[in-house]
Amino acid sequence: MTQNKQETKGVIFDSLSKIVNSNYRICRISSMLLDHFLMGFLIIPPAIILSIISENIGLELNNRMETFVFFLIVFVYLNKDFLNGKSPAKRILGYQVVNQKTKKPATELQCFIRNLTIVIGFPIEVVVGFINPERRIGDFIANTKVVVSEKAKLKTIWTDLKKTKLKSNFIGIILIGGIYFYALSLIL
Template sequence: MPLVFVKEQKVEAGARLGSMILDHFIMTMIAMIFAVPGMVVNFAKAFEVTHEQNQVNFFGKFMFLSLLGFALYLCKDSINGRSVGKLVTKMQVVNNVTGEVASPFRCLVRNIFCIIWPIEVIFVVINPERRLGDIVAGTKVALFDPETNQPKPDLIKTGLAIVLAYLIMLLLPALFTFCKSP
């Protein structure tokens, strides 16, 4: 019989929005830590005297490091379905059908939809347990019950989810370039 982690109480929209905002703020700061070296180098080049027109490139040679920060953003809930925001608000991402902790891959799929963050907020106001990413990934957010046995974090699956998120981040610039070409 699977372990069920879902408490009977409903997740409140205010707590869920607070969790989303806290996660967004923290994960953006973490992503920026990876992006700052590239931005510093490129902004320093802005003061070089040259007669050639320079293209603005915020990340430059450090693009690969910057993308790692955004890949981590996509995997924010991968350790036992809990990000910093969910730890603070005592929530957890679980499989919608079984109630077990969502796998790192399900968490990655649900977080890809953070790209359309304003739409996700509307979904949370309507249904605090499931935003669009949750519907697609087959997950929901439930109240965390500290009395249930939590599985050990699967660091291999978490690592693979981060690698997959990184590959997705690497493919996005190529996709945009492909879409822009005539």
Template sequence: MDNSLLSRRIKAIIIDFFILFILTIVLLVIILIVNKDKYDFIYCYALLMCIVYSTCFLKDIIGGQSLGKRIYKLQVKNDKGKVPPTKILILRNIFVFIYPIEIILCFVNNGRRLGDIILKTKVTDKDS
């Protein structure tokens, strides 16, 4: 992976996780406001985490692009150059929770994370 593509991929990841962070904060504030003795905070927090994790898993399902990838004109493709099926796009994002391994692999394995390697996908220019 050339440096320009890797740089854009890293910037796209930063945007995606910034959006996820903002979503988490907004939902947490809403839960704290609504939670006035009506609900147990633990259950509300569990719901929040389900929403956040689901967002993380589903971030690439529209055309193989998250918001960050759309901004930097990147796309997840399979080994045939096509956008993979939705279940593959979801499964490849499950590995993001072992992010230290994902980061190391991304730098040493031609820009491919563990999810990319196992599910035979790659992030590339949208138009290529």
């Protein structure tokens, strides 16, 4: 008995695909949630392993070092869209962050600014993303929007990373990030 590729993926996959692909709003919310899951999967396990190793070798992290590591993790998370305006989930699902005016891929600085609002109000961003799937609060601030793009494999991240050159945007991101995280550390 010959089975086609669709049958081998399973009933659950087929059902989820139909639900997700049936509505653009559901696609965007799925993209946001998949981004959070993937970034959590990429960031949290290494942080746990690092803390276990540092504890086992007797390296004690003081409060400042713990705060630095925490904000470094948040910084990586906020820059998930850096490469060509596509986070890992956006690559898989076929979306891209673009400049609202030029329709070209958003700059690194725009991507960083649009993600700053997630740290403060993720649930609000999900609600706004559901109401307006093209633009959430961070998009209005950064003058960006999310558009449908070609789907890509995760390996394209490495290709885009190799093409990346040091730009003035990176300096701006580091300055804005430093000020932002310093202010957050005062609040916490």
